[in-house]
Amino acid sequence: MKALPFPDASPALSVRLVFLTGSASDPAGREGAAWLAGHMLAYGGTRRRTYKQILDFLFPRGAALSCTVDKEMVCFRLDCHRDHAEEAAELLAEMLGDPGWREEDFIRLRDDALHYLEAHLRGENDEELAREALYGMVFRGHPYGHCCAGRVGSLRRMALEHVREFYTAEFAFDNAILACGGAWAEGACELLRQRLKTLPPKARNGAGAPPAPGTEATGMLFIEKPAQGVAISAGFPIEVRRGHPDYAALLTAVSALGQHRMSSGRLFQSLRQHRGLNYGTYAYIEYFPGPMFSLEPEPNHARRQQIFELWIRPVARQQAHFALRLALAELEKLAEEGLAPDEFERTRQFLARHAVLLEEARSAQLGHVIDSLFYGTGTFSGWLREQLAALSAEDVRRAVQRWLRPGAMQFAFAGEDMDELRQRILDNAPSPVSYNAPRPAWVLEEDRRVQDRPIEVPKANARLVRAEEMFE
Amino acid sequence: MAAGKAFPFAYEQHDLSNGLRVIAVPLPWRGVASVYIIVGAGSRNEVEPGRSGFAHFFEHMMFRGTPRFPPERYEAELQRMGAASNAYTDDDRTVYHTTLASEDLEPLLEMEADRFLHLRYSEEDFRTEALAVLGEYMKDSAEPLHRLEEKLRDTAFDVHPYKHTTMGFLRDIERMPEMYDYSLQFFGRYYRPEHTTLLIAGDIRPQEALRLAERHWGSWERGSWQPDVPEEPPQNGLREARIEWRSPTLPYVVVAQKAPAYCDSGPECAALDLISLAGFSEGSELYRRLVIDEQWVEHLWANHVDHVDPYLFIVTARVKQPERLRDVRQAIEDELARFAAEPMPEDRLERVKSHLFYSFVLGLDRSESVAAALAPYIGLRRTPETVNRIFDRYAEASPADLVRVAQRYFTPQTRTVVTLEEVAQ
Numbered sequence A: 001m002k003a004l005p006f007p008d009a010s011p012a013l014s015v016r017l018v019f020l021t022g023s024a025s026d027p028a029g030r031e032g033a034a035w036l037a038g039h040m041l042a043y044g045g046t047r048r049r050t051y052k053q054i055l056d057f058l059f060p061r062g063a064a065l066s067c068t069v070d071k072e073m074v075c076f077r078l079d080c081h082r083d084h085a086e087e088a089a090e091l092l093a094e095m096l097g098d099p100g101w102r103e104e105d106f107i108r109l110r111d112d113a114l115h116y117l118e119a120h121l122r123g124e125n126d127e128e129l130a131r132e133a134l135y136g137m138v139f140r141g142h143p144y145g146h147c148c149a150g151r152v153g154s155l156r157r158m159a160l161e162h163v164r165e166f167y168t169a170e171f172a173f174d175n176a177i178l179a180c181g182g183a184w185a186e187g188a189c190e191l192l193r194q195r196l197k198t199l200p201p202k203a204r205n206g207a208g209a210p211p212a213p214g215t216e217a218t219g220m221l222f223i224e225k226p227a228q229g230v231a232i233s234a235g236f237p238i239e240v241r242r243g244h245p246d247y248a249a250l251l252t253a254v255s256a257l258g259q260h261r262m263s264s265g266r267l268f269q270s271l272r273q274h275r276g277l278n279y280g281t282y283a284y285i286e287y288f289p290g291p292m293f294s295l296e297p298e299p300n301h302a303r304r305q306q307i308f309e310l311w312i313r314p315v316a317r318q319q320a321h322f323a324l325r326l327a328l329a330e331l332e333k334l335a336e337e338g339l340a341p342d343e344f345e346r347t348r349q350f351l352a353r354h355a356v357l358l359e360e361a362r363s364a365q366l367g368h369v370i371d372s373l374f375y376g377t378g379t380f381s382g383w384l385r386e387q388l389a390a391l392s393a394e395d396v397r398r399a400v401q402r403w404l405r406p407g408a409m410q411f412a413f414a415g416e417d418m419d420e421l422r423q424r425i426l427d428n429a430p431s432p433v434s435y436n437a438p439r440p441a442w443v444l445e446e447d448r449r450v451q452d453r454p455i456e457v458p459k460a461n462a463r464l465v466r467a468e469e470m471f472e
Numbered sequence B: 001m002a003a004g005k006a007f008p009f010a011y012e013q014h015d016l017s018n019g020l021r022v023i024a025v026p027l028p029w030r031g032v033a034s035v036y037i038i039v040g041a042g043s044r045n046e047v048e049p050g051r052s053g054f055a056h057f058f059e060h061m062m063f064r065g066t067p068r069f070p071p072e073r074y075e076a077e078l079q080r081m082g083a084a085s086n087a088y089t090d091d092d093r094t095v096y097h098t099t100l101a102s103e104d105l106e107p108l109l110e111m112e113a114d115r116f117l118h119l120r121y122s123e124e125d126f127r128t129e130a131l132a133v134l135g136e137y138m139k140d141s142a143e144p145l146h147r148l149e150e151k152l153r154d155t156a157f158d159v160h161p162y163k164h165t166t167m168g169f170l171r172d173i174e175r176m177p178e179m180y181d182y183s184l185q186f187f188g189r190y191y192r193p194e195h196t197t198l199l200i201a202g203d204i205r206p207q208e209a210l211r212l213a214e215r216h217w218g219s220w221e222r223g224s225w226q227p228d229v230p231e232e233p234p235q236n237g238l239r240e241a242r243i244e245w246r247s248p249t250l251p252y253v254v255v256a257q258k259a260p261a262y263c264d265s266g267p268e269c270a271a272l273d274l275i276s277l278a279g280f281s282e283g284s285e286l287y288r289r290l291v292i293d294e295q296w297v298e299h300l301w302a303n304h305v306d307h308v309d310p311y312l313f314i315v316t317a318r319v320k321q322p323e324r325l326r327d328v329r330q331a332i333e334d335e336l337a338r339f340a341a342e343p344m345p346e347d348r349l350e351r352v353k354s355h356l357f358y359s360f361v362l363g364l365d366r367s368e369s370v371a372a373a374l375a376p377y378i379g380l381r382r383t384p385e386t387v388n389r390i391f392d393r394y395a396e397a398s399p400a401d402l403v404r405v406a407q408r409y410f411t412p413q414t415r416t417v418v419t420l421e422e423v424a425q
Helices: A033-043 A051-061 A082-097 A103-124 A126-138 A152-157 A160-170 A185-198 A247-258 A266-273 A317-337 A341-358 A362-375 A380-389 A393-403 A418-426 A441-450 B054-061 B071-081 B102-118 B123-140 B144-156 B170-178 B180-190 B206-217 B268-280 B285-293 B322-341 B346-362 B367-381 B385-396 B399-409
Strands: A002-007 A012-019 A064-069 A074-081 A176-182 A219-224 A229-238 A281-284 A306-316 A410-415 A462-466 B012-015 B021-026 B032-039 B084-089 B094-101 B196-202 B239-245 B252-258 B297-303 B312-319 B415-422
Touching: A002 A185, A002 A362, A012 A082, A012 A185, A012 A362, A033 A064, A033 A074, A033 A082, A033 A103, A033 A160, A051 A064, A051 A082, A051 B285, A051 B346, A064 A082, A074 A082, A074 A362, A074 B346, A082 A185, A103 A126, A103 A152, A103 A160, A103 B297, A126 A219, A126 A229, A126 A306, A126 A410, A176 A185, A176 A362, A219 A418, A229 A317, A229 B123, A247 A266, A247 A281, A247 A306, A247 A317, A247 A341, A247 A380, A247 A393, A266 A281, A266 A317, A266 B123, A281 A317, A306 A317, A306 B123, A317 A393, A317 A410, A317 A418, A317 A441, A341 A380, A341 A393, A341 B071, A341 B094, A362 A380, A410 A418, A418 A462, B012 B206, B021 B206, B021 B367, B032 B102, B032 B367, B054 B084, B054 B094, B054 B123, B054 B170, B054 B180, B071 B094, B071 B102, B094 B102, B094 B367, B102 B196, B102 B206, B123 B170, B123 B180, B144 B239, B144 B252, B144 B312, B144 B415, B196 B206, B196 B367, B252 B322, B268 B285, B268 B297, B268 B312, B268 B322, B268 B346, B268 B385, B268 B399, B285 B297, B285 B322, B312 B322, B322 B399, B322 B415, B346 B385, B346 B399, B367 B385
Parallel strands: A002 A176, A219 A410, A219 A462, B021 B196, B239 B415
Antiparallel strands: A012 A074, A012 A176, A064 A074, A229 A306, A229 A410, A281 A306, B012 B021, B032 B094, B032 B196, B084 B094, B252 B312, B252 B415, B297 B312
8 A cells, every 4th residue: 555644733633544456356257346336435434333323423533434436446435524534544454454234224325326326426416417428438348348337237137245246356556556645644654554554465367448449430328318308418528537648638629629528629619609509518638527527527536438429408398319410520620730839828828727627625635645546646736836847839739639529429419309300410411590689790601511411320330228228 | 612703804994985885805825816896786775676687788888998997908818817707797786896916906906996887888788788697697597406496486565576586577588678778767867876886895995995996996986776676564374385397307396485684783684584494404403304314305405695685584495306296395394383382592592603603613714715705795894894794693503583573474375386397398
């Protein structure tokens, strides 16, 4: 276990303990094992204490203990006041090293995982539904191919014993990175290192994370469900990740295209500012957990395999085809031309300065330290600033031409009357738009060019499913 | 519970002669500052018929530029600064916030002053932005909690603007493109220094921050408008509503009670905050019973969100077993009645007070978090001292206070219950 203390004089202790395992290591047929193992540790009892007794400890202390399970990382996070640092660290060690494995905790948490898939994704969050569907398409047949929470069928078949097996095989001492910050950071590191020696020393060889299976043909999945708008996600795998020589160049290009939740991106300007088509459209070269809820990416979702992702927030049905064409036209333009010199400088400067803001909060800082170890970059903000300082507009142009011109792209749509949208896209039907006010001539001219832009997809690859069929 | 003030940082507070209040909070984190511009106008100010959602819409228009900083230039400047910038609208306030390197504080304050003093947009841009608001409504409409809030407010209130959500009624959002002239009026009424507080928190020198505020915001002209917000008549009977959800979901039940306006000079609001946690949080007996033991419920929580005018105390449960919806409602109503019938043990109340204190203090972990935590309190009383005042009321509250408050507010006559259930398509 790597243990990294960052003591300071603050009144709080923050701990992040990441096991380098996750849903990519779920055994076949037991998808959801990593999720349930993580949740059983964080939201279930230990051998000595029931979960209610754990809440009795945490609640009056205002302490928070949580777990996130991603493809290759399971992160436990503890934040508490220095008044309770030692006893909270003891509790965390007990929860991770000596779980209670109670059947009633298992049933509760398995039901929660099932409800996440069956209710939340299928019926309550169309945008995340489309995003998860996209990842499922890009990584079909790959260890990343299922939702981190598992599949409905595998969760139903899961037994407590399977979760324990996963824990024993994967939650090993040498498989963990610990970072503690703030008050009593060194003490917490030492305590957790000592207590967690009871974990198995070595993890089994995980499933690994090979490159995404390449596909020659564009694919589309139309998910039918009642909805006022159509949520759209699109993307393709990229080899570039943190540490790659093209990372900074591609990050700069994609930030200019659609920096998360910022109005400066070309996609935001084009779809929302000039045309009012939706609430926003953004682009990514790294997985961003829960983008509808967060302005900043939560660390410790590091992945060896990433995709380029377009996130088009819900669009009125009649305009969905046009909005998609417009977003693709923006992507194509970027891939062909790169960035203008002033846009390049501005974006480069933004990223260099913004990276520092992302690490301001202590817990986020710890998370980034762990991610930096995963990617082998050294301190991420420092590494990124170095890379950005050496970057030229020409580097960006080369990077976009290399990485943003996919042979095939995957698309997921969630909304109502999907059959009609599917047919329109298959027919490459024109998709003219009209506005409620005069628009500048250049906008109308661009619309005329975009409204017939072909999107080629083989009919057999444009599948229609009902939301209720997802995640089986 | 630890000793000390809940808001542990020193600050400077100063009113410019035009009425703009400036609050500067120096913080220990190096190199970063957060600027929160808090306008005391939200959906509470949408008093005219057909204007629901307008404060939020106007928040969007504030990003449509000035002659000096057209939107493209404004965006480019923010980008150069590496700033994280956004805004939100609530019932009682609209907040524009930016976090950036503290060395860029002056250019930001200059640019922000420019848009508050000289906003100008075309009718065409106004109409286009109205569609983006419709897009925002469209994304929200896929969430059951959004629909529940919409239905709850509409059912619980008759005349007060809290009857609608911040987004507004859909019928009004659809008519927004026609309201250009009204938008100019709205700006002239509420975007005035006497309604606004400028909060600057971070690696700053307070006197320098006050000087910059004076330099760039000092010429802003005071206004005179005060909204005539209708008073909600007393509720005289149980109200109920049901939502049919056409997609997969788990059923929800919301039990809401009419609650008083924010007040930190007496025990009422503090007592309701304490009850919300004592009764319905992870630290409550009911949570343990419904979520952990019986497993009828996935999530249970209560909100008592401070408001300028009387609003609601709201308990929400996401029910795992649809056939238990009625039982869960009954359990929540019984718990409300229990607060009115018997005093809570002193040690249990102490645990809740301790939770409130520690969780608030733990949240103050960077400039952005400190400013974000202060913004609602400043929206209510225009001073960070509000935090310490309400925490003093928490410390003083006794089990008997909680009983008195529960007896007053948890009556079936002032209750509204909304359920949401999946229906077959």
